[in-house]
Amino acid sequence: MPRSASRSFSRMVRGVAARRSAHSWRSNLTYRSAGVTRRSSGSTGRTLGRSTPTVKDGGVTSRGSRSERRRLGAYYTPPALVDLLVREVLLPWCETSATPPFVIDPACGDGRLLEAAGRAITERYGIDPAPFLVGVELDDTTAAETERRLGCRVLRCDAREVLGAPEYSHAFDVVIGNPPYLSQLSTGTARGGSSRLGGGPYADVAAEFLALAPRLVRSPGGRVGLVLPMSVLATRDVAPIREAVERAARIDLCWWADESMFDANVRTCILGFVVGDSAVPNGVRRFHGPDARPIDPVRHEGLATASWGWLVADVVGIPPLAIGSGHGLLRDIAIATADFRDQYYGLVGAVGDDVDGPPLVTSGLIDVAQCRWGTRATRFAKVRYAAPRVDVSRLGSALQAWARTRLVPKVLVASQTKVIEAVVDERGEWLPSVPVISVVPHDAGDVWLAAAMLTSPVASAWIALQRIGTGLSAQAIRVTASDLAALPLPADRTAWKDASDSLQNGDVYGCGRHMIHAYGLAHRADLYDWWEQRVNGSRERSG
Known part of the structure; x- marks a missing residue:
C-alpha cells in the first residue's frame, strides 16, 4: 500500500x-x-x-x-x-x-x-x-x-x-x-x-x-x-x-x-x-x-x-476446441433471431388445440433433427396442449407481421439442452415459441446446410465452451441467437454438403462425421464421441 x-x-x-x-x-x-x-x-x-x-x-x-x-x-x-x-x-x-x-x-x-x-x-x-x-x-x-x-x-x-x-x-x-x-x-x-x-x-x-x-x-x-x-x-x-x-x-x-x-x-x-x-x-x-x-x-x-x-x-467434460473464423460466420449465410416477451404474451389467447393455423413449436418439441409436434404434448403460457396451433387472425397487426417473417424456410433451435437440438422447417409452416431461436438462411436453398452446421459436434462444443455455467444445469447448453450467428463456417464445402445430405436423409450421425471432416478435425475422435454420447442421451430421454 x-x-x-x-x-x-x-x-x-x-x-x-x-x-x-x-x-x-x-x-x-x-x-x-x-x-x-x-x-x-x-x-x-x-x-x-x-x-x-x-x-x-x-x-x-x-x-x-x-x-x-x-x-x-x-x-x-x-x-x-x-x-x-x-x-x-x-x-x-x-x-x-x-x-x-x-x-x-x-x-x-x-x-x-x-x-x-x-x-x-x-x-x-x-x-x-x-x-x-x-x-x-x-x-x-x-x-x-x-x-x-x-x-x-x-x-x-x-x-x-x-x-x-x-x-x-x-x-x-x-x-x-x-x-x-x-x-x-x-x-x-x-x-x-x-x-x-x-x-x-x-x-x-x-x-x-x-x-x-x-x-x-x-x-x-x-x-x-x-x-x-x-x-x-x-x-x-x-x-x-x-x-x-x-x-x-x-x-x-x-x-x-x-x-x-x-x-x-x-x-x-x-x-x-x-x-x-x-x-x-x-x-x-x-x-x-x-x-x-x-x-x-x-x-x-x-x-x-x-x-x-x-x-x-x-x-x-467438454472437449477443448480451437477453430478459426477465416471462412466466414453463420451470420454470412443466415439470420439468427430470438423472440421475446412481446411475441410470447402476444400469442396468448390465439393458441389452441382446436383452432386453425400454423403449428406452434415450443423448445420441448424439438429434438436433434426431429420435431415432435403432434406426437408429444407441450405447455404454453401454463396451459398443456396436445397439438397447439396459432389462429393468426386473432393476433394484432404487429404480431401478424411478425408471423409472416417466421413462416419461411428456417431452422428452429431449442435451448437449455445437452447438445444443440435443431430441426428444419423446410416449407416454412411453423411458428416458434419463446425461447426457440429461428435461423433463416438468406437463400432458402441453404436451409439444410445451416441445419448441418448447427447439428454438428463442433457447434455444440463451441457453444458449450462459450457459455458454460449459464445453463439451468451444469450440463445444459444455453443457446443464444448472437452465439449462433458467430459460429464459424467450415472450410471444406464438399464435406459440408455431404453432411447436409446425410441430415436430410435422416442420418444424424453421418451428418456429425461429415461435419467433423468439414472443419478439418477428422483426428478428433474425442469430439465426435462426446457429441454422440449426448445425442444418444437426448434420444433415449425422448423415447
Missing part, C-alpha cells in the same frame, strides 16, 4: 481499533470452520436483519422470507467457502509480507469473512487485526452489530457507489467477499440499464463487485477472492468486465460445485486474482465440490473463447 494511503486508512480506523485489545478480539471470535456463530445476524451480501442461518452437509440455509432474500440477493456463505477464501486468498498474501494485510469485504453482512480473516491475521502476526479490517454493509443495524462485535470499521453504504472514490483506489491488500446475486432478468431486482462498472444491461450485480475489486487493491501483488454466480464465467453481458479484469489481473484460483451451496436457485464459483501479475507458472489452482477438494490446475491454451469456461470445461 502507498505510504500516504496507508496513513490515511490507518487514521480512519484507529479510533475504532483503539477500543479493542488483542485479548478482547480473541475472546470475541466465535467463528469455527465446523459451524456458524450463533450470533450471526446477517449475510455476506445484503442482509436480512437478525435471522440466523442453519448449516447442513456443508451448505447454508438462510431463514426468513425466500422472496425477501431473492430481492436483496442475500445468501449466507457456507463455512467451507469461508475457509477456502481465507486459506487460498488471504494466507498466500501473508506469506509474502512481514506486515499484516489491509483487508476489505465490500458486502460484509454479518462479517463472517472478516471474522475469519481477523483470526488468521491474529494467528500469524500476533496482533489485534481490527485496524486492518474494513467492511461495507447497506443495512445500518447489521453494520452496527458487525462493527461492535468485530471492532473494525464498517461503512454504511453501497460499495459500488462509494468505493470508486480516489481515496479507496489501491488502498487495500486483499478483497474477499460474497456480493449479492441480483438477476437483471427479474423486475424486482433489475437496476434498469447497463452497469456503470462496465457490464451490459443483463450483467448480474455480483459482476459489478468483480469489476470494482481489482481497483481496490494495490498493484502489483494485491489479491481478490469473490464468491460469484457461475454465470459470471460466460454470460455475454459480463464480457466487458471479464476483459477489464484480465487486463488488470491474472486468474489464480477457481472453485465451483455442480450442486447448489446456497438456498438459492443459483450455482456458484469462487474466483481468485492476483492484481498486476501476468505470470502463470503452474496454471490456475482449482478446487471442486462442496468439500473444495483440490484438482489439477489448468492453463488457458489459446482457446478461441471470450469466456472463462476453460476454467472448468475439462471437469464438466
Whole structure:
C-alpha cells in the first residue's frame, strides 16, 4: 500500500481499533470452520436483519422470507467457502509480507469473512487485526452489530457507489467477499440499464463487485477472492468486465460445485486474482465440490473463447476446441433471431388445440433433427396442449407481421439442452415459441446446410465452451441467437454438403462425421464421441 494511503486508512480506523485489545478480539471470535456463530445476524451480501442461518452437509440455509432474500440477493456463505477464501486468498498474501494485510469485504453482512480473516491475521502476526479490517454493509443495524462485535470499521453504504472514490483506489491488500446475486432478468431486482462498472444491461450485480475489486487493491501483488454466480464465467453481458479484469489481473484460483451451496436457485464459483501479475507458472489452482477438494490446475491454451469456461470445461467434460473464423460466420449465410416477451404474451389467447393455423413449436418439441409436434404434448403460457396451433387472425397487426417473417424456410433451435437440438422447417409452416431461436438462411436453398452446421459436434462444443455455467444445469447448453450467428463456417464445402445430405436423409450421425471432416478435425475422435454420447442421451430421454 502507498505510504500516504496507508496513513490515511490507518487514521480512519484507529479510533475504532483503539477500543479493542488483542485479548478482547480473541475472546470475541466465535467463528469455527465446523459451524456458524450463533450470533450471526446477517449475510455476506445484503442482509436480512437478525435471522440466523442453519448449516447442513456443508451448505447454508438462510431463514426468513425466500422472496425477501431473492430481492436483496442475500445468501449466507457456507463455512467451507469461508475457509477456502481465507486459506487460498488471504494466507498466500501473508506469506509474502512481514506486515499484516489491509483487508476489505465490500458486502460484509454479518462479517463472517472478516471474522475469519481477523483470526488468521491474529494467528500469524500476533496482533489485534481490527485496524486492518474494513467492511461495507447497506443495512445500518447489521453494520452496527458487525462493527461492535468485530471492532473494525464498517461503512454504511453501497460499495459500488462509494468505493470508486480516489481515496479507496489501491488502498487495500486483499478483497474477499460474497456480493449479492441480483438477476437483471427479474423486475424486482433489475437496476434498469447497463452497469456503470462496465457490464451490459443483463450483467448480474455480483459482476459489478468483480469489476470494482481489482481497483481496490494495490498493484502489483494485491489479491481478490469473490464468491460469484457461475454465470459470471460466460454470460455475454459480463464480457466487458471479464476483459477489464484480465487486463488488470491474472486468474489464480477457481472453485465451483455442480450442486447448489446456497438456498438459492443459483450455482456458484469462487474466483481468485492476483492484481498486476501476468505470470502463470503452474496454471490456475482449482478446487471442486462442496468439500473444495483440490484438482489439477489448468492453463488457458489459446482457446478461441471470450469466456472463462476453460476454467472448468475439462471437469464438466467438454472437449477443448480451437477453430478459426477465416471462412466466414453463420451470420454470412443466415439470420439468427430470438423472440421475446412481446411475441410470447402476444400469442396468448390465439393458441389452441382446436383452432386453425400454423403449428406452434415450443423448445420441448424439438429434438436433434426431429420435431415432435403432434406426437408429444407441450405447455404454453401454463396451459398443456396436445397439438397447439396459432389462429393468426386473432393476433394484432404487429404480431401478424411478425408471423409472416417466421413462416419461411428456417431452422428452429431449442435451448437449455445437452447438445444443440435443431430441426428444419423446410416449407416454412411453423411458428416458434419463446425461447426457440429461428435461423433463416438468406437463400432458402441453404436451409439444410445451416441445419448441418448447427447439428454438428463442433457447434455444440463451441457453444458449450462459450457459455458454460449459464445453463439451468451444469450440463445444459444455453443457446443464444448472437452465439449462433458467430459460429464459424467450415472450410471444406464438399464435406459440408455431404453432411447436409446425410441430415436430410435422416442420418444424424453421418451428418456429425461429415461435419467433423468439414472443419478439418477428422483426428478428433474425442469430439465426435462426446457429441454422440449426448445425442444418444437426448434420444433415449425422448423415447
